[in-house]
């Protein structure tokens with residue numbers, strides 16, 4: 001078969017390249033040779049071929065004006081269209097957007113617009129533009145250019161380069177006809193064309209499927225909400241309604257969209273409220289149920305979202321939340337009724353605490369360890385108007401500065417290495433609307449004190465690494481067993497913070513100042529631990545009341561637990577007490593408490609050290625007397641004392657005195673003694 005020659009003539013080189021490529025694909029495998037020229041880069045002296053294809057009417061005009069072609073030369077002028085490969089990007093430009101169609105000259109810009117219109121791109125407003133043309137105001141964000149990205153003006157930021165336009169379907173058909181190849185190549189060509197359409201349709205179908213599945217997922221999420229949601233525009237046309245809104249409004253399962261508030265909502269007042277700009281929330285009775293309706297307007301879309309909450313269900317879920325808080329320990333366990341005791345000193349402090357609870361003032365609880373500061377803090381919260389809010393506690397004695405700051409104030413994501421993703425909400429924010437109990441406030445550093453003071457003064461916090469200040473509404477109850485006054489005098493506690501905390505001051509009396517409460521408390525702890533009927537012997541009662549209780553109520557509670565553990569009769573006698581010496585009526589706080597946990601040898605050593613501290617150097621006789629008084633159940637005899645002293649001497653802990661001189665602890669002995677008594681306290 002004879003080879004036919006086709007010449008392509010374009011205006012510019014880029015068009016030459018892209019059209020030549022297209023022609024080569026079409027004529028691949030046929031007997032057509034393709035040669036191309038761009039007027040810009042020059043034409044050969046002779047231009048003869050079986051067919052000459054002009055890339056556009058402008059090129060045709062130019063060539064005619066040049067008068068370079070023979071009269072009988074067959075020509076064809078291409079009609080061009082955008083390549084399908086870029087159509088998808090064009091279709092993704094949001095509907096209604098203004099789009100600058102950028103090309104080099106007015107005619108090609110207008111032609112490109114027309115070409116896009118012809119293939120059905122009508123969802124955007126196409127504005128033809130070329131470098132000398134005035135820019136529309138405002139400058140559109142979107143631009144489309146057929147292979148001229150360098151010409152796109154500044155300000156147009158989202159550009160789709162659709163590449164030089166290719167010969168359209170009709171041009172290709174004419175080409176084939178003129179070269180008498182229609183029968184041979186048309187199938188190849190149409191198949192290639194179809195393949196592209198099928199490929200594109202496939203992609204569209206897949207992305208449509210993905211969108212559908214996302215929509216179904218979102219719908220399921222929104223239907224699963226406890227709240228009803230209704231979205232509508234300024235004309236009252238509904239664009240979205242979820243399952244719960246339908247349920248609350250007794251609506252059938254209607255198709256989304258296309259419906260108006262007027263048709264769907266049978267309550268005039270509710271309709272009016274929904275359509276009133278600026279209205280925020282109101283309770284309506286809908287089908288005999290109180291429903292809280294909130295309006296949220298979106299400035300961006302002009303749409304309004306109405307949130308419907310069934311008041312009864314919301315209260316029930318609030319109670320559930322409260323139950324959850326109990327489980328998590330974010331809950332004030334005690335009330336004033338849990339405080340046992342009728343002594344005047346306790347009654348007086350409870351009465352003041354009740355008044356302070358109602359006042360909302362910051363409260364400072366001062367008292368020795370185990371006096372019930374935590375019970376008071378919790379009872380104050382429960383007797384305050386914040387009782388429905390959270391109650392959170394933080395104990396400063398165990399935390400580093402960094403930990404305290406992140407616990408209290410939270411932090412923003414990425415504010416330090418190891419910061420949790422999404423950041424962390426601090427206790428101040430978590431306790432919003434409730435009470436925060438700051439235990440052992442006397443242990444807090446000056447740095448943290450400064451931040452606390454700011455929170456108390458400004459009622460605002462800024463999370464670690466954060467920018468935004470958040471207003472909080474938290475009542476502070478602080479506690480300490482240290483003398484803050486003394487710490488202030490030593491410069492370890494800020495005076496201004498001290499006075500702020502002290503606005504509501506409560507001094508919890510130690511148990512030894514309210515001995516009247518000891519037996520009530522003991523009975524109370526017995527009842528907490530067992531349902532057995534337990535009685536205290538008179539001796540035991542006397543011993544308990546006369547003991548000075550350095551560990552206060554907690555120590556009494558521990559003593560009761562110990563006795564219940566060792567007693568096998570319903571009557572508690574002296575034999576069940578932890579150690580006889582422990583109950584010597586004395587205010588001496590250095591008395592070792594759990595002396596029973598020491599070996600006899602250690603007990604003797606403790607005694608030697610104690611007597612030495614009082615300036616004595618005890619001989620064997622006085623040691624025997626002292627041991628019998630301190631540890632009557634220890635079975636101490638003169639022999640036992642002597643053997644113990646020998647053993648201590650052998651260990652290098654003691655030097656036994658000669659004659660009237662008593663025994664003394666050595667250096668090593670004193671060290672061991674100090675360790676023992678520290679363990680005991």
Ligand SMILES: Nc1ncnc2c1ncn2[C@@H]1O[C@H](COP(=O)(O)OP(=O)(O)OP(=O)(O)O)[C@@H](O)[C@H]1O
Nearest residue numbers: 338339340368369370371372373374375481553554
């Ligand atoms: N008046 C009281 N009635 C009943 N139980 C009490 C009373 N006071 C204290 N308790 C109990 O004594 C124990 C210690 O109380 P709490 O933990 O409140 O003391 P605290 O002053 O906070 O001690 P610390 O300073 O060591 O933390 C708790 O088990 C508490 O239930």
